[in-house]
Amino acid sequence: MKQTLSLITLVVDDYDTAIAHYTGALGFALLEDTDLGNGKRWVRVAPPGSSETGLLLAKASDDAQHARIGDQTGGRVGFFLQTDDFWRDHKAMTANGVEFLENPREEKYATVAVFRDRYGNKWDLLEPKA
Template sequence: MRTQKRCMGYVAIVVDDYDRAIEYYTNKLGFTLVEDTPQPGKRWVVVTPNVESDCNLLLARASNSRQETFIGNQCGGRVFLFLQTDNFWRDYEAMKAAGVTFCEEPREEEYGTVVVFEDLYGNRWDLYQNN
């Protein structure tokens, strides 16, 4: 019997400028730029926290005023994305040194260590490490 592999390939996040977003995600969060391909009227820009990951972040520039209203508010103020790490303190300290905005102090939960941060646009993320 053949099994299918299914996974999330991309999660799109609305941004105001490709280059500004690339700079933030690569230099502040330590992501890798996977692809930056010009297309008519836009670019296909993909970054990833881990080049071996099946799930990547697609940086999608807003193309009209309606889309612009969602920049920084992808999830209505709730945590939108969850960045899992194998070394919480290493990544937390690196992100803090790079100027990432944290909304709270790191905390221990029953599942592991977590802290909420905001990206360049104000979207809220969890940085977490499972126990």
């Protein structure tokens, strides 16, 4: 049996603003943007080269969902963007206005730095050790 984690929902305030952030500042690809009617859309984005897992950008529809924007993991790093070239991506993201919360560091497992997306969600940018 084979199973794949295909999508992770990320609650956002506006579809177009979220698409612009993830495709612009982070360099993700827009995989799908389908109108579902009544103001809902099916919006999928993924990092370049990602073949199995992406983000489903879901517009908050009530007060409880709005309250979760940017804090879906209680302030912990909740998303991990793995790269084959940490310094290339760190430089590009910094140039695109991405806020890194720390200087890059060398760990036993990876070169890593925590950044925040436009909503406040914490991410690790990491390049695993060989």
